[in-house]
Amino acid sequence: xxxxxxxxVREFKMPxxxxxxxxxxxxxxxxxxxxTVTDGQVVCEVxxxxxxxxxxxxxxxxxRELRFPEGTTVDVGTAIIAVDVAxxxxxxxxxxxxAPEASVAPEASVAPEASxxxxxxxxxxxxxxVGYGVAAxxxxxxxxxxxxVPVQQASVAIQTELNGHGPATTSPAATVQPRPLAKxxxxxxxxxxxxxxxxxxxxxxxxxxxxxxxxAAAIPAEAPAPEPVVTQAPVTALAPTASYxxxxxxxxxxxxxxxxxxxxxxxxxxxAPHVTEFVTVDVTRTLKLVEELKQDKDLxxxxxxxxxLIAKALLVAIKRNPDINASWDEANQEIVLKHYVNLGIAxxxxxxxxxxxxxxxxxxxxPQLAESLGELVATAKExxxxxxxxxxxxxxxxxxxxxxxDTGTPILPPxxxxxxxxxxxxxxxxxxxxxxxxxxxxxxxxxxxHRLVDGELGSKVLADVAAILEQPKKLITWA
Numbered sequence: 001x002x003x004x005x006x007x008x009v010r011e012f013k014m015p016x017x018x019x020x021x022x023x024x025x026x027x028x029x030x031x032x033x034x035x036t037v038t039d040g041q042v043v044c045e046v047x048x049x050x051x052x053x054x055x056x057x058x059x060x061x062x063x064r065e066l067r068f069p070e071g072t073t074v075d076v077g078t079a080i081i082a083v084d085v086a087x088x089x090x091x092x093x094x095x096x097x098x099a100p101e102a103s104v105a106p107e108a109s110v111a112p113e114a115s116x117x118x119x120x121x122x123x124x125x126x127x128x129x130v131g132y133g134v135a136a137x138x139x140x141x142x143x144x145x146x147x148x149v150p151v152q153q154a155s156v157a158i159q160t161e162l163n164g165h166g167p168a169t170t171s172p173a174a175t176v177q178p179r180p181l182a183k184x185x186x187x188x189x190x191x192x193x194x195x196x197x198x199x200x201x202x203x204x205x206x207x208x209x210x211x212x213x214x215x216a217a218a219i220p221a222e223a224p225a226p227e228p229v230v231t232q233a234p235v236t237a238l239a240p241t242a243s244y245x246x247x248x249x250x251x252x253x254x255x256x257x258x259x260x261x262x263x264x265x266x267x268x269x270x271x272a273p274h275v276t277e278f279v280t281v282d283v284t285r286t287l288k289l290v291e292e293l294k295q296d297k298d299l300x301x302x303x304x305x306x307x308x309l310i311a312k313a314l315l316v317a318i319k320r321n322p323d324i325n326a327s328w329d330e331a332n333q334e335i336v337l338k339h340y341v342n343l344g345i346a347x348x349x350x351x352x353x354x355x356x357x358x359x360x361x362x363x364x365x366x367p368q369l370a371e372s373l374g375e376l377v378a379t380a381k382e383x384x385x386x387x388x389x390x391x392x393x394x395x396x397x398x399x400x401x402x403x404x405x406d407t408g409t410p411i412l413p414p415x416x417x418x419x420x421x422x423x424x425x426x427x428x429x430x431x432x433x434x435x436x437x438x439x440x441x442x443x444x445x446x447x448x449x450h451r452l453v454d455g456e457l458g459s460k461v462l463a464d465v466a467a468i469l470e471q472p473k474k475l476i477t478w479a
Contacts, residue, residue, distance in 0.1 A: 008086035010059050011079035017046070017053045017387060022183060024048045025073045025255060026080065035063045043081060046074075047255075051354070051385050061085040073255070182209040193218040268414045272328070273450040276409040277458055281466040282430055284440040289472045298367050303374035307345075307399055309472065310422055310465070312369060314397060315341060315362055316478050317464035324461050325394050326417045326452050335452055344396035344413060345373065347380035355413050356385050357393040401425060407443040417452045420465065421445040442469075 014024055024046040031043045042054045043063075061083040068074055180197040182190070186209055190197050193214060200217045202209040254262065286309050294304045318325050318341055327336045343361035347354055356379070358364070358372045379385050395416055400408050401424035410421045423443040430439035446462040468474045 275450045276447045279466045280443045283469045302370040313468035344393035346398035356389040407445045418448040
């Protein structure tokens with residue numbers, strides 16, 4: 001990574017656009033070297049584990065350098081663009097001697113992608129999309145000390161010392177026990193499994209320890225493994241199996257929102273004991289009420305559909321059974337009862353399933369709830385949902401009926417005690433007032449955390465929602 005030496009050059013670092021995020025992928029650059037930028041102008045779009053976010057630059061000036069090409073995953077706190085705030089013309093490419101920051105001492109724990117990456121200038125200006133800003137915080141790195149060693153050599157020196165070949169001769173600092181290169185989730189995994197990272201042989205790029213390395217180290221070997229051969233090239237991951245046929249298969253990298261969703265669902269499914277209950281209900285009166293509300297002047301221009309009344313019914317059921325609006329605090333071994341409802345609505349987007357939530361939904365009137373639902377759905381479809389909108393949910397609704405599905409067994413979003421799945425509404429034969437008649441019927445499924453919610457409480461909540469949808473006037477008598 002080239003470092004500008006002029007006092008007028010400012011470096012903009014990858015910010016933490018969520019809570020505790022450690023990295024983001026650069027999806028698109030909207031500027032290139034030589035472009036003039038102003039304070040607040042969006043310069044790039046990045047994707048985190050929560051959402052796609054557009055980043056504005058906080059300076060006026062001229063772009064001197066884009067530090068990483070599109071498609072690169074960059075650690076939070078790493079400089080991604082350099083801007084000459086004096087407004088001068090772009091400088092000529094610097095010589096290697098003027099780029100001392102492309103090195104790292106063995107004791108530094110900086111991830112290699114924060115130190116060097118091939119530079120790629122985008123061709124042409126990209127259209128600017130609507131964004132939602134960034135958090136003000138950013139990660140500052142500790143100044144590097146000691147003699148400079150190229151990243152590749154430093155990685156080899158670390159591996160050499162860990163593999164028992166004696167101290168590396170790359171630099172005098174190599175004789176000091178280095179801190180293993182590993183990202184925070186990998187360090188936590190090693191701690192949980194009781195694995196000493198200094199004894200783990202890394203297989204990731206530039207000597208980074210991966211989750212697979214930690215798992216391998218946690219399994220006792222039946223026989224001594226042959227000593228690995230250290231080369232001057234970074235260790236790379238294993239190539240796809242020989243049976244892979246590119247003409248018959250497509251491999252899609254799991255990253256961003258989809259990667260975070262997968263991890264959250266696995267964690268939830270194997271942490272919280274799930275129980276799911278079902279009820280089939282006649283919602284004919286609810287559908288009639290929806291049609292009447294569409295003509296109400298107070299709801300003109302708002303999103304009025306069955307989901308609106310289902311959401312209101314769930315809020316009323318929670319008011320009648322508040323203990324279901326809770327979470328499990330594993331660290332303190334406590335049940336946390338919430339006196340507010342942040343109502344999550346599962347939304348399918350091109351980047352995967354996301355669950356933004358309506359803050360303090362329990363305080364909203366029906367028109368206010370309709371307005372919030374409309375904004376939530378529109379923002380999700382446009383890919384503009386902010387990370388903050390997906391945090392702090394207390395209970396969720398997922399409408400699988402829009403896909404023609406009768407029902408399902410939904411998995412709880414992490415930190416929530418209940419999720420309601422709504423199936424397709426279909427015209428079916430139904431016994432109504434002693435006679436079989438065609439009625440609009442749907443099936444509801446409520447999954448809940450059995451540590452927090454017993455069968456009685458879960459059944460009461462589901463029964464209340466069903467009763468309201470069958471007799472919508474209960475929205476008035478029970479509210």
